[in-house]
Amino acid sequence: MPWPPKVFWVGLVVYYGFVAICWIAEATSGINHVVGLPFWYASFLGTFLIPLLMSVIYFYFPEKAEEARGGA
């Protein structure tokens, strides 16, 4: 059966894991009420940096694998 490469699942675990941790921390510790903090975790990390890192690993590792196979 076809199956996406491991790096795909790594990206998903990192992103969904991060969102879940943030939501749990908001529900239990109220981190959303720390002045300025939602900007850093929901906007800078959650909307910009983590998706960007996912996009990097999603082209970097497949390209490395192609090179190892002697491809383009």
Add this chain to the structure above:
Amino acid sequence: MVTVEAPVVGITVLYFLAIVAIGYYSRQRLKSATDYYVAGRQVGAVVNGLALESTYLSPASMLGLPAYIFILGYPFWWAMSAIIAGMPIATLLTASALRKYAPTSFADYYADRYNDQRLRWLVGIVTVIGAVLYITLSIVGMALFLLAIAKVPYIVGVIVGTIIVMLYVVWGGMIATSWNAAFQAFLMTLAAVIAAVAILIKLGGISGFYEAVAANNPKFWNTPSDPEVPHLLSGTWIAVIGWFFVWHYGFATMPYTVVRFFTTMDIKTARRSIFWCTLAAGIFYMALQIIGAGSKLLIETGPMGGEGANAVSILKNYMAQYGVGGWPDYSMVAAVEALQNPWILGILCAGGLAIAMSTAAGWVMVVNTLVTRDWGDMMLKSRYAKENPITLARIISVIFLLVGLAIAVNPPGLVLDLSGWAFVVIISALGPGLILGLWWKRATRAAMWTTAIIMTPLHLYAWLKAKLVLGHHAFFFLNDVLFGDKTALITPHQVWAIPVGFILFIIVSLITKPVEKEAVEKYCIELTKEV
């Protein structure tokens, strides 16, 4: 006499000149039907990435999004986060495999994978419905920006905006659309960043911004776990999760993004283009989060506001003044007007036009290929379509834009709202066949037909019932029947349809005849190998 400041006029005129020039120049590079449909598969990573951004993000991002954010509160930021995170997810889920396959139209994969050419009709019909709705929304968006910022009469804005899109789509097809969309992505991102930075400076940096927003809108930073929720529609964690997922998988499955994967030079370029898209769109959405959070405060303390002012009332005044669209559609314009800087307003006008035009052009390219090549040439075996593909594609582009223009002249509110329906119906009706077709050998032809035929009307009924009977598209359509309370469960745009579509597809696949082995080997196993 309404006055418009010189920078607004100057920047808007420069923008129009630039995209017409790009369209005209790209005409010289058009040599074949493949150039027209998929830009000769020669688009580089940066251009395709930026084009993906501006095409995917609809004018709603630059019109009503600030109002959505200040009404639903900070939890809506997570819906925006999920839209951006959906971009990289598409890289290995659909983009790499589809580029390896290198089709020309959105329907190609379905017809080949399920070994059934008739699917070109089915996929095409669902796509055409979505295209008409989005093209109309985009034309209305263009005209609204011209009306509210440059004070151009609405009907003139509708006609001018449509003609300019028509010019460059007709001239250069996907080549012009790609280059213009990349330029438009740069502009709209720049516009949002400048406005966001101006807001942060005005409010005293990140901390000052947080505190000012909290002082103006005390429930804004709350979540469903706080005693007072920001809003009914973001008042439970189920609602927050619904907003999170409603647009999350669109990038991997929507026709206007999927066809952009076909235009890149190779699979490596396709993957890298999504990096550029995520970079630009991430910056754009961070900026919109700031603008949205601060917009209520800005509107209430700006020149239109004052002691005891209410942002919603002010926006309703805008709507009454201009007489088009809904009051949330003026939230971006009102927020930026409150900064009282004509240069920022001018760039916003160009950015707003950019996001609307790129979405309209992207959809026109999807449907002109489907109608000309799939329906005209392949299904109806039209000699004219076979011998004159570019001419016919140009005629089809003009027809779709004229249909959009005709509806946009006096747009019924429901038609504009239905673009939200179209987005989810395409994911739930056509998404399972695309994603499971690639990754599941057992995906069957009967499942493809059943899912598309059932999910399209079912979702339309659910969406209309929620909107017209219960009062909002975000109320679960069976709330009154199951819970006796129309607001019991919040399911934005009837987001449940996406998992239901996938489950239906899987069940029907398991009980129906598998697709021929050769098709499965070629369009499932081979395509997904080493993506």
